[in-house]
Amino acid sequence: MDERRESEATPTKNRTAVERKSERELVTTRDLVDDGYLHVVRIASTENAADIFTKPLGRVAFEYLRDKLGLRFALNPPVL
DSSP: OOOHHHHHHHHHSOOOOOHHHHHHHHHHHHHHHHTSSOOOOOOGGGGGHHHHHHHHHHHHHHHHHHHHHHHSSSSSOOOO
């Protein structure tokens, strides 16, 4: 569905405040990219450290991302 049809299908008065705010933020982000202030970089899922907080991961992937974030000893600090 193109943007015009989508906006016609969802009248402004029926959208929630969250939807309107999200749309404003998207436009702002797009404008920043277009103006050269922001550069969006794609990150492979295997390297995306945020996945540790948002997805169920296998042990190997979890430990890799945990170590990448520097959280290895956050709960169990090494005994010195």
